[in-house]
Amino acid sequence: MTTTQDNPLLQGLLGERRPEPCAMVIFGASGDLTRRKLVPALYTLASERKLPAGFAIVGMARRDIPFVEQMHQAVARHARRRPIDSELWQGFAAGLSYIPGAFDDPAAYERLRAHLARIDQERGTRGNRVFYISTPPESFVDIITHLGRAGMISAGNEPFTRVIIEKPFGRDLQSAQALNDTCLSVLREEQIYRIDHYLGKETVQNILVFRFANGIFEPLWNNRYIDNVQLTVAESIGIEGRGSYYDRAGTLRDMVQNHMFQLLALMAMEPPVAFEPDAVRDEKVKVLRALRELPLDEIERWTVRGQYGPGYDQGQAVPGYREEPGVSPSSLTETYVALKLYIDNWRWGGVPIYVRAGKRMPKRVSEIAITFKSVPHALLAQGGRLSQEPNVLALRIQPDEGITLKFLSKTPGPTMDPRPVTMDFRYGTSFGAEPPEAYERLLLDCMLGDSTLFTRGDEVLASWRFCTRVLQGWAQADERRRGPLPQYEAGTWGPKEAAELLARDGRAWRRP
Template sequence: MNSSIKTEPTVFIIFGGTGDLTSRKIAPALYNLFLDGWLPAQYSIIGTGRTKFTDEQFSENLLKDINQFSRSGKADPKKWAEFSKNIHYQVSDINDFETYKEFGKRVEEHNTEWKTQANVIYYLAVSPNFFPIIASNISKAKLAEDPDRVRIVIEKPFGHDLETAKELNKLLSGIFNECQIYRIDHYLGKETVQNIMAFRFANSIMEPLWNRNYIEHVQISVTEQLGVEERGDYYDGAGAMRDMIQNHLLQLLCHIAMEPPVSFNADEVRNRKVDVLKAMRRFGPDDVRMSAVRGQYASGWMQGKEVPGYREEPKVDPESNTETFAAVKFFVDNWRWQNVPFYVRTGKRMHQSASVITIQFKDVPHLIFPTEAAESWQQNRLIISIQPEMSIRLQVQAKRPGLDMVLNTVDMVFDYKGTYTTQPPEAYETLILDTMLGDQTLFMRGDQVEAAWELIMPILSTWQTKKSLNFPNYSADSWGPESAEALIARDGFNWFTLPISKK
């Protein structure tokens, strides 16, 4: 560990210890934190589930997961032996109050053994309908009494709509202090997303340009080649707006649009994000028709393989009205951003899997060069690529080598692969470490969640009451429905689909 930051003795209790999220994300993240020296010397990982496993069987299953999903590759036998001696398993029924008494006994045993009061992290890697049950039982068992030591991690989705989000917030705030609640959004743990803050607020040259005087519009695009796969039962009750825009994309928008915080204090940063959400223009019924687009993918071919349409996917209603694509034009009504459109889009079965933020600057006020010199003229753009490439590109005009004056677009590039030799941590590593350290900067606060729901509820309500008559309306391996192109073309722009570098 190259940092002076030290983590304290910690007990991780993972509800859903045998589930997919633990297998793919949580277990590999904990192991990599161990390899990099971030876990404390005294820690315990307790997986829970209904399946009857011994500690050894559970540990063996996690080893298989880590060998498959860890960024560090297959586990070193010696390192694994050292790590796995702190892995335990408890057969449990989350509806059974006696289960929680056992958790309390295990924590006390560790406190006695370690001769200290350990931090306790309850990680809810389970279906959202279990969140209230688990939180209530933790409270009844008096396992949340120490606000300085006990933390609870809640995965998305945080509520199904504004009303259910408020209900969940009310329940949690009656049991835990806000400083104990970690609403996790894995996008906020991604290296490039964190670098937006550094890029904006650690470089004085950007701030004078970061406003409506110089920026023409902003695009935030998160597209996936995958369909819903085996998540049809969840996704058909959610859709692209709930699954992606309400959390991930609005969080990216807040990073771009927020005012400079006075410090890197967690609440100071989150206050500025809430300010953005509160300043965003609300939608009326007519606004939804003009500013929001939905789509649903049809069958087609992806990378040489025939794929089914959304309505043919497992566990999906054959007449489903759920959107697998959504595009929205937002405005932030404040001094910095008045009348600058923020276009966001997300979709499944798209032509490319990529997460890219593009900031287009206004054109030069007067072009001094002859027409033939600027045939390929392009306005300046700042392109922040989150995945699959992690880079920040500033596109500018420069003279092409030669005796004549011809301008070309060139990239000024910062990319992780070309700059650093170390492998960046996965998002879950960052967020789990922050949970151990008690740093909530990258986690959503209760009022932030509610403000995001409040913003998109008019769109969801309108779509729910008016069934789309043209679903499915885009083919697999496309860029979405034609109405999404019309949404942005009405303002004289087009969606940027720049190729991702293969460096």
């Protein structure tokens, strides 16, 4: 019989989540992510007594920096639990240390290995390691290879070695496959934690609870009742000084291939047989594999790219994308993308899935909107017209996290005039408590050995297979192109071509 003691997943479900003693090494510890997210999240976990006794964090990066001091400032500024409790900080800081070193220098790994051995002795971390690779992607292979060569990867589960890899996991199918091969030459799949912080968001996990803990929605969750699905991830910000990075990436790589396809997979997957890492990911990967290949020579009938031009953000004049520092003035990199997809399987056959993501949109919003088929016969008149207005279920990921259901209701008065109204669930008001940060959940899950909310290798490759074909189609289209990509004014909902993509199907984008 399984007991909670030997089943970390069961412990997790019951809220008894306390990992075994371990040390976490953060490669890239002088960087932005460590400062803004990782160490603040670990401090918050410490404040909630969720970290194991003796927990240690070792930072590593090229520059020599006053790590403990900088992390104090980072926690003071970014942790969810503020102000800093000085006694708690003292205890947390006692586990912090830093080793300067270049990621291609074998001597740096020898120093790290000796340092970790000392930590095992002093803090009782028992050889258990989490290596967090929070560096630019060019260093991923160096770090994994050197960890392997230095003998720092445990072959078995006791002690454990787990490696968290940040995005981007490759920039197309070929590079993702090569990176995956490198990972698997040193690590077993169950030691690899490819992080997608969207999966750490409460509202994203709630897609599973909403679908599989309630009996009333699942019978409707298919092509008999659903007319179309729209996934939107809109950002009001531009590229925030990351011009040279963004111009090589673009919205498809930066947002769609990872975060949005994870949302898509959770929305569309079949019920897993258990809430276990492989059972859940088996179902997600089937969705990604069922995405219909887009025709290369007609790619622009199925996809729309756009670039923001000059405009306004909250009343402030902002430059167009091609005028941003670090961006080529003749750039063909998209800051907006819209796709029409089909999932060719029994459940979703024939239901169009519209996906859009963009920068410099009128507001920041991420949502999945499911539009149901209209009633078969319009019986009632609305404002003199027969009403066909469909029900819409919107899962709002951020901000104003929650779920709304739009339906028609009788307007008070002597006529049977139906008007749309919404039923509204909001996390904030229903639960009161502030949700944990995505990184808190994911870091803790990794320490517990629970990879359910991390992306498996075959998922990443299936998603890249689809996206790489889109990139190939675009490259072919660009050979014929005269002039820039479709432009949209900053602060608007994207180029007119995106509206046309849906108008051809007799539909329109939602205004979230």
